[in-house]
Amino acid sequence: MGEPSSSEQKIWHPFTQMARFDADPQVVVASGEGNHLIGTDGKRYVDAVSSMWAIVHGHSHPHIVEAIQRQAATLQHSTLLGATHSVAEELANRLSKHLPPELSRFFFSGDGASAVEVALKMAIQYWANKGQPEKQLIVSLDMAYHGDTAGAVSVGGVGRFRDSYGPLLFEPLRIPNPYAYRCDLCASECTLACLDPIEELLKTRGHEIAAVIVEPRVQAAAGMIVAPEGHLARVAQSCARHGVLLIADEIATGFGKTGAMFACDLEWVTPDIMTIGKGMTGGYLPMSATIAKDEIYQAFYDQTYGSASTLYHGHTFAGNPICAAAAIANLDVFEESPVLERVLERSSFLRTLLQENFGGHPLVGDIRQQGLMAGIELVRDASNKTPFDSSEGIGARVSLAARDRGVLLRPLGDVLVVMPPLSIEEDQLIQIVDSIGYGLDKVAKELGGPKSGH
Ligand SMILES: Cc1ncc(COP(=O)(O)O)c(C=O)c1O
Known part of the structure; x- marks a missing residue:
């Protein structure tokens, strides 16, 4: 993925610290297809936050x-x-x-x-x-x-x-x-x-x-x-x-x-x-x-x-x-189509996945979910709910790492967000959870902590 230098970079992005944007590797999205966004380099990413919680039935829905x-x-x-x-x-x-x-x-x-x-x-x-x-x-x-x-x-x-x-x-x-x-x-x-x-x-x-x-x-x-x-x-x-x-x-x-x-x-x-x-x-x-x-x-x-x-x-x-x-x-x-019935099925599948993978994870303090809106609150010490210092950018670092596994996330501080399109498939939910596990392991390693095996 090409990295735009700050002089080439003309857009002032919303809710974005531009110095970090310039420092971090960026995906330049070229198209959307179903639950995926596709970069200018052809790489596919699951749109795990439905493009800022907006996309409902997937990208490029023909109707x-x-x-x-x-x-x-x-x-x-x-x-x-x-x-x-x-x-x-x-x-x-x-x-x-x-x-x-x-x-x-x-x-x-x-x-x-x-x-x-x-x-x-x-x-x-x-x-x-x-x-x-x-x-x-x-x-x-x-x-x-x-x-x-x-x-x-x-x-x-x-x-x-x-x-x-x-x-x-x-x-x-x-x-x-x-x-x-x-x-x-x-x-x-x-x-x-x-x-x-x-x-x-x-x-x-x-x-x-x-x-x-x-x-x-x-x-x-x-x-x-x-x-x-x-x-x-x-x-x-x-x-x-x-x-x-x-x-x-x-x-x-x-x-x-x-x-x-x-x-x-x-x-x-x-x-x-x-x-x-x-x-x-x-x-x-x-x-x-x-x-x-x-x-x-x-x-x-x-x-x-x-x-x-x-x-x-x-x-x-x-x-x-x-x-x-x-x-x-x-x-x-x-x-x-039975969209809402599907949401109920997918959200209970996601609930199980999140609990199985992150319930008891040393960096995960809380997992909360309503339908296909889920948050995973990361903490320095789950036993006493001690938060990370926001300047450590833990949520952002985990989310960036998830891109290596083909998933686009956008955290809310140190709360990881999973809020995919309603059309999300089970295997894509597994990919999202796997990418979070991978990101958590990567960041835990940087912090000198334990791994959970993703
Ligand atoms: C509850 C709620 N209200 C209002 C807004 C603002 O919407 P917009 O970004 O389209 O102005 C948002 C955006 O995330 C929201 O979550």
């Missing part, structure tokens, strides 16, 4: 590719600002079939973070439009991640993603997140004591709180932190009890990744506002949506031209027809 091509030849773009087009109309109808009937109003945007910005604005303005402008606070979870635009970063709770941008941000009210591995709120067994503060907060300050925003079931960017069953439902109950909106950010968890179409389905929760993105177009094109209950929509509805109750937000490419055609084709695949 989605054909839909994009057909749409590109018909109508490439036409605005939704004060106008409409048939492809976006069809998409809203098709998405409705996969959602609770209350979630009936679709506001389209491009990236996930934009959908979150819209959700936050909708929540605040909803209360103002209803004559309760004092309800303007947002509650979010510790270690939350909702994207990288200013509003989305504000409600985020990962210090490193936030600390440099203080002057741009607002402060939400924060509540503990359900991080069972490092939680000392419950005595021994998890009794969801982390939920007591939210009930208390909403009870005492609900009159000034507009919404609670959560990543349902899995805090992905925090390190694939899986909430215990019942957590989401109890947050939803607290919100309903105290007249606070619930925003479920399904941008990472949506479209089958957790084993259900949406993570909210796992606990029969209907949020007031839901955000979706990433896998919406099968992961091929940028598209997101903020989906609201009808009663929220109605609070913005007013015949007066220039009404202050209008939602003053919109992106040029909102509901772009090519993206919308891809999103419809993505749903076709869900509807025409």
Whole structure:
């Protein structure tokens, strides 16, 4: 694989320390086929993180590719600002079939973070439009991640993603997140004591709180932190009890990744506002949506031209027809093949593999998984959960080593992530796990520690 020198390297990569990027060997991807990415040198890699958690049915899926091509030849773009087009109309109808009937109003945007910005604005303005402008606070979870635009970063709770941008941000009210591995709120067994503060907060300050925003079931960017069953439902109950909106950010968890179409389905929760993105177009094109209950929509509805109750937000490419055609084709695949059944089979296969290979591994502190979203938390000493110093880049080094075994990973700090396309095959899961074992052995050797035999 050719190594671009820093002078040839023109791209400033997102979420990337460019000096490390220049120092480490890089794969230059040329094409995608099924669950593989193929380098310019012809080498094939299993896409173990579904190209930043986006790809759903594999790369180059003929049905989605054909839909994009057909749409590109018909109508490439036409605005939704004060106008409409048939492809976006069809998409809203098709998405409705996969959602609770209350979630009936679709506001389209491009990236996930934009959908979150819209959700936050909708929540605040909803209360103002209803004559309760004092309800303007947002509650979010510790270690939350909702994207990288200013509003989305504000409600985020990962210090490193936030600390440099203080002057741009607002402060939400924060509540503990359900991080069972490092939680000392419950005595021994998890009794969801982390939920007591939210009930208390909403009870005492609900009159000034507009919404609670959560990543349902899995805090992905925090390190694939899986909430215990019942957590989401109890947050939803607290919100309903105290007249606070619930925003479920399904941008990472949506479209089958957790084993259900949406993570909210796992606990029969209907949020007031839901955000979706990433896998919406099968992961091929940028598209997101903020989906609201009808009663929220109605609070913005007013015949007066220039009404202050209008939602003053919109992106040029909102509901772009090519993206919308891809999103419809993505749903076709869900509807025409047993995708979710397959996810359940593959995720239980992955669970066994991860436990067999890494349960008890000296560098592995915790393995957590929901559907095809899995995290392996690496620690210096599993007996006392001592983390590595982040500057050692252990997660990054293991992931780089995995490339030698034909697997592309992208860790979250020292949490290794396995989040493949839903179309992943068993032998590819074995290859992913094998490559992680190989990477762990390599790094353990560099650290002077034991090998586990990969
Ligand atoms: C839960 C969640 N919300 C929002 C986002 C932001 O999405 P995007 O990167 O498309 O802006 C992400 C991205 O990882 C996410 O995981």
